[in-house]
Amino acid sequence: MKTTVCAVCMLLTCLTFRANAQDQSSPENPSNDPDNLAKEYFSQIMGVAAASTASTKMYQFIYDWIGTPYRLGGTTKKGIDCSKFAAELYEQVFNTTIGYNSRNIYSKVDKVSKNNLQPGDFVFFKIRSRNITHIGVYIGDNRFAHASSSRGVMISDLEDAYWKRYYFNGGRALVADAETANIEENTVD
Template identity: 65%
Template sequence: MKTKKILASMLFIGLCLVSQAQSTKTQSKPESDPDNLAKEYFSQIMGVAVSATTNTKLYQFVYEWLGTPYRLGGDSKRGIDCSKFSFELYDKVFNTTLGYNSRNQYSQIKPVKKDDLKAGDLVFFKIRSKSITHVGVYIGDNKFAHASSSKGVMISNLGEAYWRRYYYDGGRLPDDNKSLTAEILNAEKSDKFN
């Protein structure tokens, strides 16, 4: 009987100490900053120093969308397809409007060699097709963000055999893209109504 009381007392004291340690830890921990979370996440997966991640807005956008399910024609966090993902990214991060599908987006870019890609450039793929079927946004270190039909918004490596096989081209928008963008959007809108 005495042993049970001693064990119960020790257990009670132990729980009090653990509870106090957790509340002290919680109080001293600063609130997490979403910008820092995105920087830390990308510095870990890309193996670069946090201070070297230059485009915080780009990484923050991708970080917030990771895991969003794929949905053909989708344009929200309930589901999104590859071209709408790049469209939304360019709209929110670069304040630039792209075409509504991967082929139209490709028509807007100035091609860039794979070795010269920079964060924010678009990468295009011809997956089991003669025409462009997929688009992603290059984020650096041979990695790109995209909405995969099997896994949703994710980060992949251009060096993986699958992506090497289907890679078509990469590029960036020229500085004089605004007039071209307006023409493409007007053409797409008129196609939708016809």
């Protein structure tokens, strides 16, 4: 934990020095834009390409919850389970209620193949079961945020042997698709 805190502090210090060293008067300078700095920051912390960090609000939400312990049925930062974490993310980031059960959520999404996942999509797992037992939110570059029963809210890689073994399918909520399209529309020059 202390190592993580030190790494975050060092990263923030480097970003601050970098921003101060840049020419602050140049409007073309992307480092003057707080959203670009946030994208770079979340890109480095979460291990995804800066281009993948389309929704800074989503990455900020995930960052704020990292380390929250797992608690079955929990809905707060004192403890939360995987489906409640996904539901809370959608409620806060996309202003949408999606349900509070991974199987129920799966029934309400458009199915997406693994190679077509976009940030904000759901990833579903069948862990030692014929039914869906786990859900996460894809953040880009084969990584997803979720509430792990052993380590709480964290970021994992879909290519890790464990997750690869139990991966079932991806899903896209219509609101996330619309939000992504809106983000892309607003960033095109």
